[in-house]
Amino acid sequence: MKGRVFTELFEHVEKRYGADMVDDIIDAAKLSHDGVYTSTGSYPFEEMVSLVKALVAATGQSLPAVLEPFGTHCFESWVSYAPQYFSRDRSLFDILEGIDEFHEVEVRKLYPDAELPSFVPETRSSQALTLGYYSCKPLVPLALGVIRGAAAHVEQDVTLTCEPAMGPRGPYTRIYVNLTQ
């Protein structure tokens, strides 16, 4: 996993829970390198698991409750990095459908070897969008947080549901995005 995800997590934890919480989860995760991450380096995914577990333990919140806001944070950081992909003039569904392009064009430039998740639109109507979420990591709540971040960005209320699904590329998660306004 790219170091950028770890530095983003620390930034998010510091903003949401304070700088001490960052120290605490690094201590609790018992990392071999004392939590030294650089954005372009690559680090074992297990370290992220340990850190998130430590955060769950430290906050007493559930895993989804911890991961979702982090997903929202990730979306906000993308907006500040490449605002042209996430203009508020575009509809929520257009923005969500454009995430893969943003990944492949902008993220790939900096991190050619990154393992990027993918949001593949399946069906779309004026009120509902079905997305296939493909990722080699079990981080569905993070994806839901990204979608909520996008909804908040365009001030759109949504309800999200998801279910496991199977496609030609193997198992994935189908996420239903319904507009509630």
Next chain:
Amino acid sequence: MVDSHSSESTASLDQVQRLERRLAREIGARKEAERLLEQKSLELFALNRNLAQLNASLEQRVQERTLELDRERHRAQEQAYRDPLTGLANRLVLQKHLQQAACSGEASSNVAVLYLDLDGFKAVNDSLGHPIGDELLCAVSARLRQCVRESDLVARIGGDEFVVLQMEAPQPRAGTDLAERLIRAVQAPFSIQSHQILIGTSIGIATASTASAEANSMLRDADIALYVAKAEGRGIWRAFEPEMNQQMQVRRHLEIALRCAVAEKEFEVFYQPLVQADTGDLMGFEALLRWSHPERGSISPAEFIPLAEETLLIKPLGAWVLEKACCDAARWPAPLKVAINLSPVQFVKGRLVDEVRHALSISGLDAARLELEITESVLLQNSDETLRLLKDLRDLGVQIAMDDFGTGYSSLSYLRSFPFDKIKIDRAFVQNLADGNGSLEIIRAVIGLGRALNMKVLAEGVETTEQFAALQAEGCDEVQGYLFSKPVALKDAWRTIANDQDRRSMLRSQHVFPQNLCLEGSVGAT
């Protein structure tokens, strides 16, 4: 106080330690980032070097490909300018040289274009096969090259067509001298595999003095002269003359008119009576094709039949004559017969036997009443195949006559090769009967030959009663000529038939056996 002070200092210590750890993390991250940066720099350097190497090798490949391409282009150009079979120049090169020669001003007057066409090549190709034909072309090419100088160009521009471009030689003498040499060179026997092959060549010559010295017109003029050379007997050369062009134009117009005439059916079949010599009875008619052009009027068969043969239009035309004449004859009282001329062209890869069978079948004419006339030129070409066709025709029950006997080669072996039913003595002998130059003796000999071989003998071109009397005296079986009737249209032929029948019934009633009697009425039927 002490406790509160001590807990505050513990908290501060803890805070300091946290800050120290954070600082250590930041420093560690910075060092890690620097290490990664250096690593990336090294990678970038290696990539750069690889890129430079790749670029160099690409450059080298481009150079190699360019060279390869140049070589291919050169080879393609070579191929584009060479005749692949003989290695001679092709039409493209010839055109270039002709243009250069035409542009060279004074020098162009020393240029001759010799257009060659092999005589008898097609027969070699057909009978011995294409591989032998190809070898022969190569051998001819070699001989042509031996006849010319370095500065001349020899090109092959068609199947058996060659052009020699003679440069910088005093014309027209040099051109005709070269033509003589070329004709002799091609006439000498060729030995290809185990075959001894004899062919010849006809040549048309154009020089700047006769042509307009334009590249295309010189070639065209040489082609026209070649056409004349071939028409005049092959194995010879002819130099272009402006009149030839006019003749060609006339011929071209005639050909167009002929094609239209075939499509528009501007033809009519005329009939000339065939008369039993001793009784004067009408035996039948010879069918003769007439072309009535809407503007030019009647065009002579001597003018259009050779052209129809050359253009193969004789095939549909011949089939039409067969059908028409058989249908007309079927209505005549039996046993009146109809004689129809066949062209040698109808014997070549055609459906002659089927056409005859078809004509008999749709007309209902008894095959025994149909007589097909061939000239010996039919037998000159591929005689095995021709004899097979003649036998097939004979099997249909039709009669076969040898026409124009006495002209041409008149080889007696032709008479032996096929059991003709009739020999037709050419009109030239009849017309010269009175001259005492041997015509009578020849007619006598042919009549004797006919008796010996059990073939009837007919004399053509009988115009005077003296000629008729002489032929009767010699025992000629049948006669034909203006004395009895010129060729007439169908309705007049019917009148001739009616007159003949009247005459016969009158003779029967008088119990008189006629001698020396012409077809009364039929002479005036026209």
